[in-house]
Amino acid sequence: MPEKLYIDALREGLREEMLRDENVFILGEDVGLYGGAFGVTKGLFQEFGEDRVKDTPISEAAIAGAAVGAALCGMRPVAEIMFFDFFTIAMDQLVNQGAKNRYMFGGKAKVPMVIRGPMGCGTGAAAQHSQSFPAVFAHFPGLKVVMPSTPYDVKGLIKASIRDDNPVVFAEHKLLYRVKGEVPDEEYIVPLGKADVKRKGKDITVVAGSIMVIRALEAAKQLEKEGIDVEVVDPRTLKPLDMDTIINSVKKTGRVVIVEDDPISFGWGAEVAAGIASSSAFDYLDAPIKRLAGLDIPIPYNPNLEKHAVPQVEDIIKGIKDTLR
């Protein structure tokens, strides 16, 4: 199978859906000639023209709201928000409008849109360009939330998200763009709401999302040398959340560490922990559920502080060992 970068796989997914359905279009800041701040839409402007790859003014509220409006009228917009932090500016249109329209209108409307952007720290971009907070959106009925960790998943999930008839928040991580992985040439879809076991193991379950999947897999690789067999489960979509796969894994291993990139308080890891504790897996637990996540601080600029703000491979190794003790 050919190996591709996450960013290229994502672009391929966008392109295929644009070829397949002329209602699909892209809008956002610098997505045209410039190809997006991170290069996700590179070349699409040249291929599809400025009507379908639309540069907008710097107006996140209008980007999100225009996507909602166009979606209500049968288009399938994919809105790019340059950095995940700026979702807050788009929030009202997304949360009070897009998420609620269908139910509020008695189930008559459809809002088939995707709003996507890169989250996460590790590039020295400081507090207003580094936060991960996909879980916030999982709190709003009507929204779906996706956070792919691999090139394979990002392509399959962007296609599923575009075809979905609901507003989907698509959270990428900027450090994932340069990650390589296998992506088949044939067409495929990764359905929303299905977790994936990224690595099979019998001693302990690590539930990790987004960039933390990569770090958890690295931790697992290192621990293998010490004879510790780690299973890594990636929920892939936060909403809908596939608890079954997680519960089955925990029943098998009896121990679980949850690893998030978001600040720890009220994070999705708490939802997963509660889901495990209130399920049939509870009786199988041989140790308390452990959570590793970002500190409750805005992301600091200094590289060393920044590194300490979210879990790193060493932290995951330590968390696993503590839970096995």
Place this chain on the structure above:
Amino acid sequence: MSLTRDKKLWMYRKMLEIRHFELEVDRLFKANMIWGTCHLSVGEEASAVGSIAALEEKDMITSTHRGHGHCLAKGGELPRMFAELLGKETGYCRGRGGSMHIADLEKGNLGANGIVGGGIPIATGAALASKMRKDGKVTLCFFGDGAANQGCFHEAVNLAAVNKLPIVYICENNLYGMSVPFRKASSVENIADRATAYSIPGKVVDGNDVEAVYQAVKEAVDRARRGEGPSLIENKTYRWLGHSKSDANVYRTKEEIEEWKQKCPIKRYRQKLINEGVASAEELDRMEKEVEQAIQDAIEYAKNSPEPRVEDIMDGVYA
């Protein structure tokens, strides 16, 4: 509103300071000594300096992601700025903020901003506080042509206009918001034309003419201080370098950049000062040497400063 010799020389020195500061940051960046990203204001020095020259010391500003120049003109200290860019404990934000978040509250700089347009309502709130407390301060609110298309621009300017707040909105129109040309993002020819929508004065200024900027802003600041409300000033200018570190300038031509370099605000002012007999070429050269030396000293200070301690990572989230 005639300018004293001291003020003219101050303006020249500040522009030099900003130019050399930015070029030095560019070098440190390329040498991997500065982390993250930063947005340089080379070519736009007259806008920051001419505007802030119209303020009194007690007055306030809000700045942008392209904010080094505003900070320096408002009295920012070179060593603490470099220390911040190097992520050191002695920096303006103890190394927590970096280029996009330098704030110097004692000097009335309420901060640069990573959110385009984010400073516009903040400045409006500062002016609201001044009006409520009758402290006689005026706030200058800097923002770019791109930022003027954020909803909060409209909301804040309208709020200031109905309340006659002591504030001057300064749009630094450098013809681009990242890669998008101004004319593709705004339906008006001038951002200042939007002043009509709020029934406030609006004025377009040659943003590379430091004295012209000063005169226009001074008039607006005086008006604000008299309690007559906000104004909107648009400094037409140009950034010489890329939008940020990772910019190949695909969206504009070399010729356009060259053309604007010919309108260098510093060269232009130097010639004017010499022609008017304000200073000799030798005096201005000497000034430039002093500025360069101060910058090298500041970098040394920053390099020798301590890193923040990991044990302190949780400090300062809450008051």
